[in-house]
Amino acid sequence: MQSIDTYDFSGKRAIIRVDFNVPLDADFRVTDDTRIRAAIPTIKKVLAGGGSVILMSHLGRPKKNNDEKFSLRHIIPAVEARLGQQIDFADDCMGAQAAEKSAALKPGQVLLLENLRFYAEEEGKPRGLADDATDEQKAEAKKAVKASQKEFVKKLASYADCYINDAFGTAHRAHASTALIADYFPADKMFGYVMEGELKAIDKVMESPERPLVAIIGGSKVSSKIVIIEKLMERVDTLIIGGGMTYTFMAAQGGKIGDSICEPDQFDVALSILAKAKEKGIKMVFAQDALCGKEFSNDTPTQVCPSDAIPDGWEGMDVGPKAMEAFRAAILESKTILWNGPVGVFEMPTFEKGSRAVAQAIVDATAQGAYSLIGGGDSVACINKFGMADRVSYVSTGGGALLEYMEGIPLPGVNAIQK
Numbered sequence: 001m002q003s004i005d006t007y008d009f010s011g012k013r014a015i016i017r018v019d020f021n022v023p024l025d026a027d028f029r030v031t032d033d034t035r036i037r038a039a040i041p042t043i044k045k046v047l048a049g050g051g052s053v054i055l056m057s058h059l060g061r062p063k064k065n066n067d068e069k070f071s072l073r074h075i076i077p078a079v080e081a082r083l084g085q086q087i088d089f090a091d092d093c094m095g096a097q098a099a100e101k102s103a104a105l106k107p108g109q110v111l112l113l114e115n116l117r118f119y120a121e122e123e124g125k126p127r128g129l130a131d132d133a134t135d136e137q138k139a140e141a142k143k144a145v146k147a148s149q150k151e152f153v154k155k156l157a158s159y160a161d162c163y164i165n166d167a168f169g170t171a172h173r174a175h176a177s178t179a180l181i182a183d184y185f186p187a188d189k190m191f192g193y194v195m196e197g198e199l200k201a202i203d204k205v206m207e208s209p210e211r212p213l214v215a216i217i218g219g220s221k222v223s224s225k226i227v228i229i230e231k232l233m234e235r236v237d238t239l240i241i242g243g244g245m246t247y248t249f250m251a252a253q254g255g256k257i258g259d260s261i262c263e264p265d266q267f268d269v270a271l272s273i274l275a276k277a278k279e280k281g282i283k284m285v286f287a288q289d290a291l292c293g294k295e296f297s298n299d300t301p302t303q304v305c306p307s308d309a310i311p312d313g314w315e316g317m318d319v320g321p322k323a324m325e326a327f328r329a330a331i332l333e334s335k336t337i338l339w340n341g342p343v344g345v346f347e348m349p350t351f352e353k354g355s356r357a358v359a360q361a362i363v364d365a366t367a368q369g370a371y372s373l374i375g376g377g378d379s380v381a382c383i384n385k386f387g388m389a390d391r392v393s394y395v396s397t398g399g400g401a402l403l404e405y406m407e408g409i410p411l412p413g414v415n416a417i418q419k
């Protein structure tokens with residue numbers, strides 16, 4: 001494994017797997033360029049070292065080739081704006097153009113390849129199987145795509161002299177461009193700065209946090225956060241639970257939650273989390289009160305209720321003022337802070353106040369010297385919406401990858417470089 005800091009890029013073509021899976025609006029304009037901005041230092045490092053760059057990424061989950069909706073062509077202006085120079089584009093990552101253009105790259109030049117997932121070989125999963133395909137047909141199709149995947153990887157690798165994986169957001173996928181390609185560059189593979197930064201930030205929180213360590217876990221479902229909550233309970237001093245999950249915990253303890261979101265099949269899980277917290281001496285902070293709405297809309301009538309005494313016909317959509325105060329106090333007394341998941345329906349201005357209060361408390365704690373890591377798609381969108389991203393210690397570009405890494409699951413994209 002090489003280091004991007006010491007590798008000699010002069011005269012070399014570096015193929016960089018970036019995660020440019022960014023949100024686009026109806027006119028195909030990039031609405032959040034966090035992931036593009038994050039990749040710029042790596043690209044610039046190669047160019048400054050006298051190398052050229054081939055960028056490869058997926059965008060969305062296309063199911064067929066050349067689906068215009070998922071073309072990476074749409075993001076060219078956003079990349080050029082952040083990079084400060086023009087880039088070239090190859091409209092098929094397997095086409096003659098891709099090979100010719102990468103061979104002709106001169107030091108300082110950048111080429112972007114079209115969406116890797118236009119090919120089933122990127123993920124290595126068969127496509128277009130009939131709904132009633134037999135197990136035999138499925139196995140056959142899988143074998144075929146695994147075979148053609150070898151050619152796909154080989155071709156991508158042939159474009160370059162060295163390989164950089166900087167796609168932290170996709171590091172939990174064992175795909176052609178994130179894992180398999182590394183084998184072609186045994187002595188010329190390395191992490192980019194996004195990867196390095198992400199791994200360092202997570203290790204700082206999970207392995208050697210300055211205490212107290214608080215985690216704020218939001219989101220609507222206990223079921224999707226249970227593994228990370230259990231993992232965090234081995235480490236945190238304080239656990240703040242926010243978002244729709246709150247009502248499952250309240251209902252599990254016999255509370256009245258009106259029409260709030262609830263997973264009755266998770267009651268046992270919720271109760272065992274509470275018991276474990278007690279046993280381990282972890283301070284659990286729940287929202288005592290909730291801002292409730294009559295309907296799931298921004299303009300609905302609202303009232304503040306205790307989170308365990310919500311009348312029928314009302315649902316909790318944000319935390320209330322008492323909760324905001326309690327969350328703030330717990331955050332301000334911590335030295336390391338992890339935030340994953342908004343604590344209310346922050347997309348609606350009426351119900352964004354709780355998440356805004358959490359973000360503000362994290363910003364204030366950071367200003368006092370705490371280390372803060374924000375991760376997971378929604379909380380990142382949230383901190384960006386509030387314009388506070390530059391006042392926390394680290395904003396992760398990973399969603400699923402971040403959670404899996406924190407859960408202790410080995411990431412194929414990381415292992416492929418390290419092995």
Ligand code: 3PG
Nearest residue numbers: 019021061169170399400
């Ligand atoms: C993401 O945004 O989650 C990553 O880019 C990975 O995409 P995927 O979940 O479609 O594999």
Ligand code: MG
Nearest residue numbers: 169399400401
């Ligand atoms: Mg994902």
